[in-house]
Amino acid sequence: xxxxxxxxxxxDVHTGEKEEIKSENMFTNGLKYLIDNAMRLxxxxxxxxxxxxxCFPVLGNLLGGVMLFDSELEEDxxxxxxxSLDDGISCTGYANNYMNNTLDIKRxxxxxxxxxxxxxxxxxxxxxxTAQSNGRIASVALTTKTGxxxxxxxxxxxxxxxxxxxxxxxxxxxxxxxxFWLCNESQYTFDASAVxxxxxxxxxxxxxxxxxxxxxFDPGRFSFQAYKTVFSDGKFKLFLFDMxxxxxxxxxxxxxxxxxxxxxxxSCVICxxxxxxxxxxxxxxxxxxxxxxxxxxxxxxVMETSKLALAKVNMKTMALMYCKNVDITPHxxxxxxxxxxxxxxxxxxxxxPGYKSISKLDTLKINTDNTSEISIIxxxxxxxxxxxxxxxxxxxxxxxxxxxxxxxxxxxxISLSLTKGHSSSSNFISGGIIDGSIFYTVYTWSNxxxxxxxxxxxxxxxxxxxxxxxxKTADKTMKITYIVRDIEETV
Numbered sequence: 238x239x240x241x242x243x244x245x246x247x248x249d250v251h252t253g254e255k256e257e258i259k260s261e262n263m264f265t266n267g268l269k270y271l272i273d274n275a276m277r278l279x280x281x282x283x284x285x286x287x288x289x290x291x292c293f294p295v296l297g298n299l300l301g302g303v304m305l306f307d308s309e310l311e312e313d314x315x316x317x318x319x320x321s322l323d324d325g326i327s328c329t330g331y332a333n334n335y336m337n338n339t340l341d342i343k344r345x346x347x348x349x350x351x352x353x354x355x356x357x358x359x360x361x362x363x364x365x366x367t368a369q370s371n372g373r374i375a376s377v378a379l380t381t382k383t384g385x386x387x388x389x390x391x392x393x394x395x396x397x398x399x400x401x402x403x404x405x406x407x408x409x410x411x412x413x414x415x416x417f418w419l420c421n422e423s424q425y426t427f428d429a430s431a432v433x434x435x436x437x438x439x440x441x442x443x444x445x446x447x448x449x450x451x452x453x454f455d456p457g458r459f460s461f462q463a464y465k466t467v468f469s470d471g472k473f474k475l476f477l478f479d480m481x482x483x484x485x486x487x488x489x490x491x492x493x494x495x496x497x498x499x500x501x502x503x504s505c506v507i508c509x510x511x512x513x514x515x516x517x518x519x520x521x522x523x524x525x526x527x528x529x530x531x532x533x534x535x536x537x538x539v540m541e542t543s544k545l546a547l548a549k550v551n552m553k554t555m556a557l558m559y560c561k562n563v564d565i566t567p568h569x570x571x572x573x574x575x576x577x578x579x580x581x582x583x584x585x586x587x588x589x590p591g592y593k594s595i596s597k598l599d600t601l602k603i604n605t606d607n608t609s610e611i612s613i614i615x616x617x618x619x620x621x622x623x624x625x626x627x628x629x630x631x632x633x634x635x636x637x638x639x640x641x642x643x644x645x646x647x648x649x650x651i652s653l654s655l656t657k658g659h660s661s662s663s664n665f666i667s668g669g670i671i672d673g674s675i676f677y678t679v680y681t682w683s684n685x686x687x688x689x690x691x692x693x694x695x696x697x698x699x700x701x702x703x704x705x706x707x708x709k710t711a712d713k714t715m716k717i718t719y720i721v722r723d724i725e726e727t728v
Contacts (some may be wrong), residue, residue, distance in 0.1 A: 239264050243377050243701045244718040250367060251712060262377070262701035267317045268299065270673035271692060296359035296721060300698055302333035302385015303363060303719060307373040309702045317673055317696045318636035319378070319389035322648030329709070330370025332363040332717075333385030343388060345369050348716070358722030365715040375706040377699075379719065384695030389638075389647075452477070452525060452534075452552075454670050454677045461677075466507075466518045466536065473514050475523070475536065475550060478502040505555040507536060513546040513562045514538050525552075526582040527634060533558070535587065535605065537580050542569040547587070547608065563608045568601055581632040581639045581646070590616070590641045590651075598644045598651055616644070616651050635671050635693070 241262040248255050304319060308326045320326035332345035334352070345365035352362045361379075452462040460481040467474055479501045510516045514536070521538045532553040538546040543566040549558040581588045582605060589601040598616030632641045639646040644653060670677045674696040709715050 238724055239268075239721055240724045241379065241699055241701065241719060241721045243703075245374065245377075245703070245707055246716045246718070247707060247709060247713045248716075249713055256707065258703055258705065258707055260377075260701050260703050262379075262699040263312055263314070264699050265317050265697055266314045267674040267696045267698045268295070270317070271299070271675060271696075296354075298334075299381050299692075300359075300379050300721060301382030302331065302380045302695075303361065303717060304331045304378045304380050304384065304388050304695070304697070305329040305370060305374045305717075306376045306378070306389075307706075308375050310376045310378065310697070310700045312700055312702065315673075316700060317693075318638075318671070319380075319695055319697055321389075321637035322650055323637040327372075328389040329372040329374050330365065331380075331385050331388035332365070333382045334361075335382070335386070337369070342368050343370055344386065345715075345717075351718075355720070355722075357724070358720060361717075361719040361721075363717045363719075365709070365717070367711050367714055370715065371709050371711055373706050373708050375703055377701040377703070377717070377719070378697040379699040379721070380697060381692070381694045387695060389695060452670075454672065464523055464534075466521050466523065468510065468516060468518055471510050473507045473510065473512065473516075473518060475505045475507055475555075476502055477504075477552060477555070503555050505550050505557055507548050507550075507557060508560050513540075513548070513560050515540065515546070521546075522580055524580050524582050524632070527584060527637065529584055530582075533582075535580075535582050537587070537589075543567075545603075547603075547605070549605065561608065563603065565601065565603070565611060568611060568613060579632060579641055581634070581641070583634075583637070583639060588614075588639065588646060590644055590646065598653075600646065600651065602649075614646075614649050614651060617653065633671065633676075 241264070242259065243262060244257065244259045246255060246257045305328065306320065306326050307329050308320075310316060310320065310326070319328065328343070330343045330345060332347065334347045336346045337344045345363045348362035348364050352360055354360075452464065454461040460479060462477065462479050464478070465476045467476065478499050480499055508514055514521060515538075521536055523534055523536050525534050532551055534550050534552050536546075536548040536550070540546050540562065543564060545563040545565060546561075547563050548560040550556070551558060579590060585605045587601075587603040587605050589603075590598055600614040600616055602612045602614055604610035632639050634640075637647075644651055671693055674693045676693050
């Protein structure tokens with residue numbers, strides 16, 4: 238079994254006085270979950286050379302970075318996602334197996350002289366100068382080499398894509414992960430066991446077959462739950478359905494070989510054609526929510542610069558909780574508001590990032606229980622080369638953190654997510670599902686359904702709570718030595 242030990246050494250640059258603290262760690266299920274699912278997916282994640290170079294050898298790659306936190310972490314083997322500001326925990330610093338040649342003052346550098354293989358393991362040594370990672374340090378976690386370049390607030394696409402390039406200021410070498418070409422729309426079949434779908438509703442589903450969002454995914458059976466919003470019989474309806482795939486002949490970037498079986502279809506009438514959502518469903522987005530409302534989803538549409546349509550549905554019972562228009566005056570939406578679809582709901586609060594423009598990340602915040610309660614989270618300007626188009630783009634929930642195209646929302650703190658993400662030509666890009674240390678997203682392009690699989694690059698592989706916190710200041714340098722060994726387990 239793997240076992241690790243951390244030593245933190247602080248040195249006062251004026252007096253030479255040293256402070257040292259040692260602690261042993263526990264391994265989470267992050268690595269185990271990743272390898273188990275890679276095996277289940279026929280090692281698809283590792284079939285491409287760049288992916289193998291990212292992952293292997295494990296010591297130095299999948300374990301190639303470190304994150305430092307100002308508070309203790311919950312010592313739970315399933316505690317894989319880095320903590321959020323909502324947890325009251327901040328990331329003090331980080332480092333990976335590269336030198337820090339950027340202006341990032343939270344990031345340290347690898348000590349290449351002292352790092353390397355040892356008997357039955359690996360020794361990581363990271364150096365931090367007087368300006369880097371200053372603050373309180375109460376816990377340490379190993380992560381991937383990419384996670385160690387950005388910490389708990391990823392400035393890659395959710396920290397979720399593999400890349401052979403460690404410098405997070407570069408986007409040219411982004412790897413889209415492992416892409417399966419699942420099937421095209423002509424290969425959908427309808428399962429007779431489906432319920433609550435008859436007549437013209439069936440025609441509507443199959444005449445316009447794009448999958449709009451993935452709600453859950455089972456990697457063992459290659460089945461997922463998805464949704465569609467349609468107008469049928471003069472009514473605006475939400476359909477939820479399961480899609481099971483025959484994976485016996487699944488292939489990488491080849492002709493589609495699998496068949497999609499839609500089953501267990503159920504629906505909910507949101508309103509009639511003259512209701513709150515009007516008659517255009519092409520600009521309606523649906524978002525699921527966080528653990529406080531596990532069965533709920535919200536449908537959102539920008540009707541005018543000062544008016545939204547908002548509906549809440551119980552996905553378990555398919556009961557409509559409410560459907561209404563929300564007056565957002567004086568917080569008028571600017572720009573091409575009709576194509577706006579990026580949104581999230583957390584703790585019964587709706588977030589609309591970049592509502593003024595796609596380059597300014599001010600975020601509209603609406604209480605979904607009392608929609609007259611509206612506020613603004615001040616954003617930051619996106620560099621022009623990273624400006625996102627929000628059309629048909631979804632958010633991703635990483636624990637309590639929300640990752641939008643172009644930005645990360647952690648608590649009420651906004652930071653840039655400097656990435657281009659998927660091609661803007663892709664339709665109905667889904668919000669991904671983070672399942673342990675694996676990331677899935679399903680989307681359609683040119684009537685083809687794709688499944689992307691990637692690794693959550695900033696998952697926590699270990700948890701190491703220090704016996705007592707240390708404080709790094711501008712008067713001190715810091716050296717972190719993290720030794721990982723493969724120890725024979727005794728009975």
